[in-house]
Amino acid sequence: MSILNGPPKSGGFIPRDRVWQPDALTPPYKTSVKRSPQAALLSFPTTLSEETSPVFGHSILGDLDNDLILNYAKSGESAIGPRIIVHGRVLDENGRGVPGALLEFWQANAGGRYRHKKESYQAALDPNFGGCGRTITAEDGSYEFRTIQPGPYPWPNGMNDWRPAHIHFSIFGHGFAQRLITQMYFEGDPHIKLCPIVGILKTQEAIDALTAPLDMNRTVPMDSRAFKFDIVLRGQRQTYFENRKEGL
Amino acid sequence: MVQKLDYLHESPSQTAGPYVHIGCTPNFTGIGIYGGDLGTSMKTGPVKGLEIIIRGTVFDGTGTPLRDAMVEIWQPDAAGLFPSANETRGAADPNFVGWGRSPGDMNTGEFIFDTVKPGAVPFPDGRMQAPHITAWIVARGINTGLHTRIYFEDEPEANAADPILSRIEHQNRIPTLLASKQPDGSYRFDVHLQGPNETIFFDM
Ligand SMILES: [Fe+3]
Numbered sequence: 001m002s003i004l005n006g007p008p009k010s011g012g013f014i015p016r017d018r019v020w021q022p023d024a025l026t027p028p029y030k031t032s033v034k035r036s037p038q039a040a041l042l043s044f045p046t047t048l049s050e051e052t053s054p055v056f057g058h059s060i061l062g063d064l065d066n067d068l069i070l071n072y073a074k075s076g077e078s079a080i081g082p083r084i085i086v087h088g089r090v091l092d093e094n095g096r097g098v099p100g101a102l103l104e105f106w107q108a109n110a111g112g113r114y115r116h117k118k119e120s121y122q123a124a125l126d127p128n129f130g131g132c133g134r135t136i137t138a139e140d141g142s143y144e145f146r147t148i149q150p151g152p153y154p155w156p157n158g159m160n161d162w163r164p165a166h167i168h169f170s171i172f173g174h175g176f177a178q179r180l181i182t183q184m185y186f187e188g189d190p191h192i193k194l195c196p197i198v199g200i201l202k203t204q205e206a207i208d209a210l211t212a213p214l215d216m217n218r219t220v221p222m223d224s225r226a227f228k229f230d231i232v233l234r235g236q237r238q239t240y241f242e243n244r245k246e247g248l
Numbered sequence: 249m250v251q252k253l254d255y256l257h258e259s260p261s262q263t264a265g266p267y268v269h270i271g272c273t274p275n276f277t278g279i280g281i282y283g284g285d286l287g288t289s290m291k292t293g294p295v296k297g298l299e300i301i302i303r304g305t306v307f308d309g310t311g312t313p314l315r316d317a318m319v320e321i322w323q324p325d326a327a328g329l330f331p332s333a334n335e336t337r338g339a340a341d342p343n344f345v346g347w348g349r350s351p352g353d354m355n356t357g358e359f360i361f362d363t364v365k366p367g368a369v370p371f372p373d374g375r376m377q378a379p380h381i382t383a384w385i386v387a388r389g390i391n392t393g394l395h396t397r398i399y400f401e402d403e404p405e406a407n408a409a410d411p412i413l414s415r416i417e418h419q420n421r422i423p424t425l426l427a428s429k430q431p432d433g434s435y436r437f438d439v440h441l442q443g444p445n446e447t448i449f450f451d452m
Contacts, residue, residue: 031389034309041451052332054347106271
């Protein structure tokens with residue numbers, strides 16, 4: 001792990017918008033009922049503990065870490081399913097690209113099956129698909145990876161709940177306050193409006209913020225389609241006026 | 249009409265789901281895809297300061313341990329310096345990573361961190377905070393990752409003077425933030441998502 005030097009910033013992180021973000025207790029998503037804190041969160045401005053973060057250098061990455069079609073496949077073989085490129089930028093709330101952000105992503109295979117001991121869906125495992133990858137954003141905050149489009153899958157919640165096709169994302173920015181896990185959905189998936197986990201999002205705008213459009217400009221003809229997914233992390237307050245006297 | 253404030257909204261959070269370990273600790277799930285799982289070791293060589301072990305379990309509102317959680321911690325070195333690009337006060341211990349990630353035990357859910365006791369770090373107003381570790385918990389059923397802090401039971405004076413701990417209205421909840429020293433010298437920090445001992449979670 002190496003340290004990527006960036007310009008020091010000050011002013012602390014803009015508070016998380018808890019009206020916009022999902023609530024902790026969302027009964028239609030049943031697991032939240034016993035796993036949601038009931039006391040109010042305790043609010044404090046960020047301190048150095050939240051304004052700093054581990055930084056991951058490109059040296060941790062292997063050549064195929066951002067290629068889920070090949071990174072678990074036997075030599076000469078590849079994962080089965082619709083080949084896609086997922087790309088976008090990691091930005092902060094001020095609209096600036098976030099360089100050096102570590103993205104980790106994981107997903108089911110084309111049939112909707114995860115490679116996991118606890119997975120009980122009968123869809124077949126793909127021997128050439130592991131289901132995870134990672135990358136680090138470039139100077140302008142951009143990233144891309146190649147994968148197969150995951151399938152929707154059933155899950156135990158209601159009697160017949162299905163997750164829309166999705167890719168899970170874990171993101172590290174420049175401060176631990178920005179730590180985020182979210183999911184990317186695919187434009188046009190009819191399961192989006194039926195899913196209790198999507199349903200915790202409070203507005204159509206919030207659902208749209210997690211729904212990646214088909215991006216024909218980035219497709220590779222006769223090879224892969226592309227979806228564009230931008231991710232926004234908390235921004236830092238800019239402090240231009242620091243020449244106040246103490247106590248004013 | 250006024251001009252538009254063209255800030256962006258933070259991406260909405262979604263649960264890490266039951267398979268967070270596939271993405272974040274794939275080797276732990278048997279997908280030997282990278283050299284090793286990130287966050288497994290917080291030390292790359294001999295470190296300065298007091299080396300400590302922290303163990304704990306995350307419990308749901310029924311008292312059942314979570315076996316599909318992932319816990320991350322982030323902290324300064326023994327001198328109070330962060331191994332971070334944003335650390336401007338000096339260079340941290342080069343052998344200390346400061347960040348750890350634990351998938352919890354496959355059967356019991358117990359997480360474990362092999363780290364050092366953190367040094368004190370100033371609050372924005374310059375007062376010193378008590379030694380603490382930032383902890384972040386995600387799991388199926390948790391819609392937005394939960395931030396809490398691990399303080400140390402055996403730092404009563406520093407805790408009493410801590411700018412955050414001293415401002416907490418419900419002082420009877422402070423023990424939920426204290427790692428307790430065990431007979432074997434390790435610390436224990438259990439997390440209760442709900443119930444009479446619900447851990448204090450922060451909106452930082
Ligand atoms: Fe999933």
